[in-house]
Amino acid sequence: MAKKLEGTQTLGNLMKAFAGESQARMRYTYYASRARKDGYNQIEEIFLETADNERAHAKRFFDAILDGIDEQPKMVNVNADYPVALGDTLFNLKEAAAGEHEEHTILYPGFAKIAKEEGFAGISSIFMNIARVEVEHEERYLAFVDNIIKDRVFKRETAVKWKCRNCGYVHDDLVTPDLCPACAHPKNHFEIKAYNW
Incomplete structure (x- = not known):
């Protein structure tokens, strides 16, 4: 029988990650609409693709929660801050890159460390593997920031x-x-x- 998440920091961290990925998905769909409005159809598609990636990440975290709890529904209280930002495409790309950076440098490595300490090696690996994806997201967003600033999009x-x-x-x-x-x-x-x- 798998170790249960009840009473662990890992349960709260999984829920924070699930909530973070879920709201990032929605923000990226808003950013996609703005990119289209600003005339950047390729960037629109990048935001939509990344939104789908975030959905997959959220599902992985949600599935880990479901696997580690005894009964449903389960209320999981989390105290966390989430960004609220919407501007033009350049602003949105910078904000998205900053969020991805925080995930792969601070949040997910920290969550992985706690999961490992609490005996959840598999969940620790999930956090670190998703952090690797967030590196790619940040790099792609920053490349588009550079292209807009240097007038290299077209x-x-x-x-x-x-x-x-x-x-x-x-x-x-x-x-x-x-x-x-x-x-x-x-x-x-x-x-x-x-x-x-």
Whole structure:
């Protein structure tokens, strides 16, 4: 029989992590809408993809809670602070990066340490593996911050292949066309073509 979470700090930490990932998911969907409004369709998709990642993280934490309690419903009281922030896309990217940074440098390593000390090695591993994902999220957000600040979202110093996310048209140049020659969608539908095969 698995060790139970009742009366442990790990139970509270799992609930904090579940709540944090859940509210981050919702914030990222709001940030996605703002990115689209600001003309950054690729960043919109990145926020939506990350929101789905956060959903998966929340589920993993929730499942760990369910596995470690005896009866349902179970009320778990947590005292924690969660960010409230919404601005333009640059502001939202910076806020998202800061949240991801806190998760992978402070929160999850601390939660993992406590879980291990309390005899929950598997839960400790969950925290550390999810922290690794948060590193990737932070790096991606900061790269987009840099691209916006340096006006590199739709232009580069050397020619690249820009792909229209709507129709697949590929344009080889320093900058995106104002309108896609194939489908007439505006430049905010272009991103640098990725080769992931």
